[in-house]
Structures are given as C-alpha cells and as structure tokens.
Amino acid sequence: MPKVTAFLEDNAIRVDVTLIGKCDNWNGEAIIDTGFFGGVAVPINIACKLGLDHVGAGQILVADGSVVTVDIFTGGIRIGPIVMDDVSYIVIGDEVVLGMEVLKNFNMRYDATKQVLELEYVGPPTVKRRIKIPIESKVEERSGLENSLERLVKIVRRLR
Amino acid sequence: MTNSDWIVSKGRYLYRKIWNKIKEFRGWFVAIEVNTGDYFIAPTIGEALRKGKAKHPDGKFFVTRIGEDVLGARKIGGVKHAESYCVP
Numbered sequence: 001m002p003k004v005t006a007f008l009e010d011n012a013i014r015v016d017v018t019l020i021g022k023c024d025n026w027n028g029e030a031i032i033d034t035g036f037f038g039g040v041a042v043p044i045n046i047a048c049k050l051g052l053d054h055v056g057a058g059q060i061l062v063a064d065g066s067v068v069t070v071d072i073f074t075g076g077i078r079i080g081p082i083v084m085d086d087v088s089y090i091v092i093g094d095e096v097v098l099g100m101e102v103l104k105n106f107n108m109r110y111d112a113t114k115q116v117l118e119l120e121y122v123g124p125p126t127v128k129r130r131i132k133i134p135i136e137s138k139v140e141e142r143s144g145l146e147n148s149l150e151r152l153v154k155i156v157r158r159l160r
Numbered sequence: 161m162t163n164s165d166w167i168v169s170k171g172r173y174l175y176r177k178i179w180n181k182i183k184e185f186r187g188w189f190v191a192i193e194v195n196t197g198d199y200f201i202a203p204t205i206g207e208a209l210r211k212g213k214a215k216h217p218d219g220k221f222f223v224t225r226i227g228e229d230v231l232g233a234r235k236i237g238g239v240k241h242a243e244s245y246c247v248p
Contacts, residue, residue, distance in 0.1 A: 036232075037205070037225070037231060038205055038231070038232070039205065039206050054220075055209055055212075055219075055220070055221055056167055056171075056191065056194075056209070056219075056221030056222055057163075057164035057165075057167040057168050057171075057220075057222060057223075058168070058205075058222065058223040058230070058231040059168060059224070059229070059230045059231060060230055060231050060232060061230045061232070069162075069164050069165055070164075070231075071164050072205070072209070072221070072223055074206070074209060074213070086206055086209070086210050086213075088205040088206040088209055088223075090231075100204075101204040101205060101206045104204070
C-alpha cells in the first residue's frame with residue numbers, strides 16, 4: 001500500500017498535497033485535522049484559482065458561536081501517489097485543511113521520536129450500519145407469523 | 161438574498177419535511193437537491209454529493225449533518241461538535 005509522510009510544523013501536522021480543479025492545480029501544504037468533518041477546507045483565493053464545481057451550500061458553526069453559510073464545491077486531490085476525485089471542498093479559513101472525508105482512506109501512525117505521521121492508503125472504509133427496526137413493525141411481523149403458526153398447530157392437534 | 165442563502169433556506173424547509181424519514185441516520189450527511197426535493201444519505205459529504213450528482217448532474221444541493229442544524233463546527237486548530245444545534 002502506498003505511504004505518505006506528514007511532518008509536525010508550527011504545532012500542526014502538515015502534508016504536501018496537490019488540489020486539482022477544473023482550471024488549475026495548487027501545490028502546497030495542508031494541515032491534517034481529524035476533527036474536521038469535511039473533505040478539504042480551502043481559502044477563497046485558492047478556490048478561485050482552482051475553478052471548482054459549485055454543487056451547493058450548507059451552514060457551519062464558527063468559533064464565536066455564529067452560524068455562517070458556506071459554499072460547497074467538489075474537486076480532486078493528490079496526496080503523494082494517491083489521487084481522489086469528487087472530494088468535497090468548503091471555502092472557509094485561510095489555510096488548506098484536510099478533513100476526515102479524505103483521512104478515512106488512510107491508516108495513520110504517529111512516530112513521536114521523529115515527529116512524523118505516516119499515512120498508509122487503504123481505500124474507503126466499508127461502513128456497517130446498525131439499522132433499528134421500529135418496535136411496531138417487529139410486533140406486526142411477529143404477530144402475523146405467530147398467528148399463522150398457532151393456527152397450524154391447532155389444526156395439526158385437531159387432526160391427531 | 162444570495163444564491164447560497166436561497167439554497168440553504170429552501171434546503172432547510174425540505175429537510176424538515178423529510179426529517180421523519182431520515183432521522184434513523186443521525187450523524188450521517190444528507191444532500192437535498194433543492195429543485196426536486198430528492199435526497200441522498202451517506203456517511204460523508206463527498207459520498208452524499210456523489211450519489212446526488214449521479215442523478216442530478218447540474219443540481220444544487222443543501223448539505224447538512226442529520227440531527228443537527230449545521231454541517232459541523234469549525235474553529236482554528238480544530239472542530240467543536242455542535243451538539244447544541246439539534247433539530248427539530
């Protein structure tokens with residue numbers, strides 16, 4: 001599996017990335033943030049340069065407690081040899097940040113002595129979701145089945 | 161009102177309409193196509209948008225985290241979880 005190394009710098013772990021847009025690419029460092037829910041957060045000047053696909057909007061709660069509307073785009077990203085398409089981009093802040101949507105594809109191991117983070121590409125995770133069956137439908141299913149079984153048992157007993 | 165504000169206000173209206181159908185997926189993301197009302201659920205924003213774009217290539221989507229009023233929270237150096245913004 002391909003591996004990429006990220007370095008601790010200015011109290012943040014940074015990795016070299018290439019952001020891929022329709023018009024242009026951008027090479028530089030991105031901060032790894034496992035608490036960020038999105039794919040990539042980019043400043044407005046980089047987003048304009050890239051020419052990303054505008055797909056919609058959403059709202060984000062910012063540090064001062066206010067809710068702001070943000071535009072959502074999609075684009076590609078290259079981290080080392082790995083290229084990912086259709087990653088969500090949110091235009092906010094003044095630094096490029098990689099979020100969990102991208103980082104979910106990697107196994108991460110931090111070496112404290114060397115102060116490096118090794119990212120090993122493993123691909124998208126397989127999501128297993130527990131689906132709760134509503135109690136009402138369970139009762140309905142059970143009662144229907146039980147009723148027919150009970151009838152069957154009664155018929156068999158009568159026949160005996 | 162900007163285009164994004166319109167997407168958000170229309171999307172929020174549609175989100176409240178479909179809430180009962182999607183509340184099982186609390187914590188995942190929903191992308192709602194604001195012109196048709198079609199919605200797509202996935203564990204990440206990118207996946208939800210990918211599903212949506214497959215059906216509506218030119219569609220505009222309102223994206224939010226299911227069970228919260230916002231996508232998430234963003235602050236310098238990390239993200240604060242927006243527990244206090246639960247809906248409805």
